Amino acid sequence: MSQALERQIKPIYDSLDTGSNKSAIVACNKLLKKYPKNELIKSLKALALVRSQKVEEALVLCDELLQAKPTDDPVLTALMHCLRGLGRHKDMVTMFEDAYKQQPANEELGIQTFFANVRAANWKSAQLIATKMHKQFQEDRYIFWNAISAVLQARDPATPPGMQTILFKLAHRLLESCTSPTYLIADRFYLHLFVLRELQLYDDAHKLLDSEIGTVICNTNLSCNEIRRDIWKRRGMVAEEGARGERRIIEQKDRNWLEFLAVLDATFEGPEKPTAESIEHAVHLFTSVAEIDGTKDRTGLLALLEVEKRARQSNLSTDPGRLPSLLRDYFGRIGGKACCFEDLKPYLAFEGNEKSEWASFLQGVATTADTISNLQRSINAHKILRFMLDPSQVTVESESTLLSTYVDLYLSALPLGADLPSTELQPADDFALLAGNTLVSLWKLTSDAKHLQNAAILLEFALGKSKHSFQSRLLLIRVYRLLGAPSLAVDYYRGLQVKQVQHDTLSHFLLSRASNFSLAASGDLTFSSECLESSQIYLSNTQETGDFIVRAFTSEKYSQIPEFIEFEDRLENSLQRDLVKIEHLRMRTTHEVITSDLIDMELIELKFIFDRTHHDNRDFDILANYQPHFSKSLNEQTLLFNLPAEGHGWLHVFMQVYIRALQQGSDLDDTVEEKLLIGDRPKQSPDPEKRGPLKERLKQVKEECLTELTPDEVLLVTYAKALADWLEPYHDHVRPPPAVVLAEAAKQTELKTGFALRGIEIPPLNGNGNGKKDEEAPAIADPPQEVVEFFAKIKARFEVVVDQPSLNDILQVATLAQEAFMLFVIETLRFKSPSVVKIHKLGALTNSFKPIRATALEVLKFISAGLTTRSEKEGSTEVRTAFIDGFSESLSNKDIDQEFVQGIAKKTTESRKKVLEGVGKGLLRVCSNYSTN
Amino acid sequence: MSVLRPFKAADMFKFNNVNLDIWTETYGIGFYLSYLARWPDLCCVQEAPSGRMMGYVLGKAEGTSHEWHGHVTALTVAPEYRRLGLARKMMNLLEMVSDESYKGFFVDLYVRCTNSLAISMYESFGYSVYRRVREYYGSLGIGKGGRDEEDAFDMRKPLSRDPNRRSVRLNGREMIVSAHDVP
């Protein structure tokens, strides 16, 4: 390139870097006048076009450039970014492979080609390229790239089981062929051990590990040490591992619990049966550790407890008083630390006298909370006592007494933290959480929402004192959702400041079944936008994680590559991602006008996710659980509708409902979709269940999936299926043939962008331009009972729930009725066109829509009116007074300001009023939007 | 009692109980991956036997010639597991690896000048202030915490390759540099 040209191109790069795509395009066009054949300028223009969403124009340019099979590095780089932006990894692979073929001596091209395959997870091709590169450039690292690609191929779910061993053997051969020893680089060593372990060549692995350098690596590299531990175990070296652990504990004061477990396993699970002596030996070791460490480190003390627990399990415990005495000892030393309860949980399963003695010991500690340390002890004692309760001990009376105790202790201990800065957590917080747990338990025992309201008051109070207590916040979110006060749940969720990957693990707190609370129909997009915001992270994953996988290859961090790939996969195929997707769609349809564009777009997106193998990354453990050991956890107790959280089954059923409805409403069949698609298709799932024809699989609603739904949701699903079954033949008959659809799409694209659709040749049509098929229209069937009766049924449901205390049931019935109507709109959109009806003689069919629609509209209006009445009631002084009275009944003499209580009562009832009102208004809006046929 | 093990990419799904604390920032996934892609042995997790995460450290190795050193980028322990010696254990590991695997001359870290708790903790681990970096945490305007809120101390601890303690100095608190002058 001439220097002059170089100088002229630089500003284009600058524009691209700063996101000024428009000026980049202008600059490119200007330069292209002078250099009309220049590939680099063209490729930069293509990139700027991709980034400004001018896809059609960009595609034309990309195709032209790709056809010329470029080899120039800057051109390839620009095109690589283009193709990534378009989601066309396959084209990218081809582009680099073509370039590399032309210049086999160009190492950088080889590397790029390898990486293109890595990004597309083409492990087999990656191996071939690595082999070629090693031959050509004689660099050891290409052997390792080759070997890890074989490993990754073996781990790919699409690889048949028989192939795996062959691939690991291949990786093994490659590693053995390497001239430099693998131990020179820790991560090469790791890969070597990994492969040997897969092939069960434990002796070979041991030989490597047993060398001096092997030992050094394992001492300084936790990943290698992890795999070493595993190999020793598999090789039956439990005793050696125990001896190693013991040495490290004594000589290096290593306090990693894994070393203590090694000693414990050697004592109890080694080749020799445990004996009094061997147990004594372990006790001796741990006792001396405990003595040396004092209260600085609790590992020795806990190891003593673990010895006793295991000794009891193998009937070798000699002293029945030992466990209680160890527990008392532990509590005495560590009771002042927050972790004590969690530490002791595994050792609390004991009965009879021992139990009552231990309980009375704890009772003695529990009452004093005069210093921070005693407060922590008291908290621990109460947590343990509560955990150990038996079913007979959990009654309304006993829980009420406990509640009172916790609240008293909480309030009396608050002054201990009065001087802490507001950024610190209050030491008494856990008593508020214990009270919160108890109030939820009381609600479960009595079904009286008063207890939830009281939980809201108490936790609000606690949060006021301890502004950053995320535990109080999380529980409040749950409580407000149960109370039907979603706007407050939103406020507290936002206060958590959930960021980045946390959206995936935590958004369920807000967005689980969120369409229940959505006011999108009335124009309030709060929940829709939360859905979109929480989904950003998946885009980041798509855009960024691949770069780091490539980076891990460059830096030869073989231990990380499989982990990154797993991470990418778990996020890409996250269950929560697609649950949110469905919730968002349920909201979107109520807010936006249903058009064929919306139907087509949503259809393609949903079809792509239907066959994903989903991973559940949701964090449910985050909610601190202080319920008795036999009880359901706080998490389970505070989910909506007394059901487990929506899982794979729920998602599957709702995807079926929507894909079916959208597919019927859409003109895109598979051939059309294939042509119009820009990016790559998702890889086909190896799961045989996901192989059959989609249309058939959409119809098979599995019983076991339905158990994840509420009865009202099942009602909706049954209706949706009946509706789709009924209308399917007419849709199939009326849907224009692919050629017509494509011709129309081409026309539209050309009108919009000025560019023809690429790669589409429109076959001449057989005479009639409207695509009428030759066969007769299917006979018109009467609408099925499930469809005809649905709206009456849901109305009856509404009449049952409208006066019940739980708002969630009311909201659910109302929003499901609305959803049913929206599905009806989607399913019947095609038949709105009078010409379609006329040509295909479907007058009888559309006539049968009329009464259904009329009933639906009437029922929606009825529900809307009911919601309005109920919302007025929620806003009344009686309800608010009852809220306040509910608090004074249960927690009368507690020192919580009356005004504060009133404030919470006000905002909760207002939030409840608002959601009822809003859903009611939304229903009316939907009615008026779709009131004409 | 805690398990010391490598930080893995999938730990991002598990670190909520640590990261929901206000003192701990949650960065984009690229941040964690960029550390793991280069210095996985300087990133580790402390985990309770129940599998709950207790804390983690992320570090890197950087610098040239005599400035080659280990750096602590993030050290954090969940509130319920503080004062159990976990920070100390993770720092020990990071120092050991910086010393034995990377052969660094020292380990360093940045800490807000107002975070006196952390400063005295690092001092008890053998670190000392090497210099004060102006507006390391951005310019906040002189607010409640004043300069201390926006400035950082660069603290260092020499490793075995620096037996003469050339990488530290006594009057570090008075040595003031601007944020542009540090990596």
Ligand SMILES: CC(C)(COP(=O)(O)OP(=O)(O)OC[C@H]1O[C@@H](n2cnc3c(N)ncnc32)[C@H](O)[C@@H]1OP(=O)(O)O)[C@@H](O)C(=O)NCCC(=O)NCCS
């Ligand atoms: C700072 C932090 C990492 C300490 O973790 P930790 O595991 O509790 O620390 P350790 O138990 O290992 O404490 C080591 C020593 O530090 C000192 N120390 C730690 N926390 C202290 C506190 N709250 N008050 C006084 N000294 C303290 C003590 O000297 C302690 O030794 P000792 O317990 O034997 O007396 C933790 O508090 C934290 O995550 N804070 C929020 C994030 C942060 O500020 N990170 C540091 C920014 S650079």
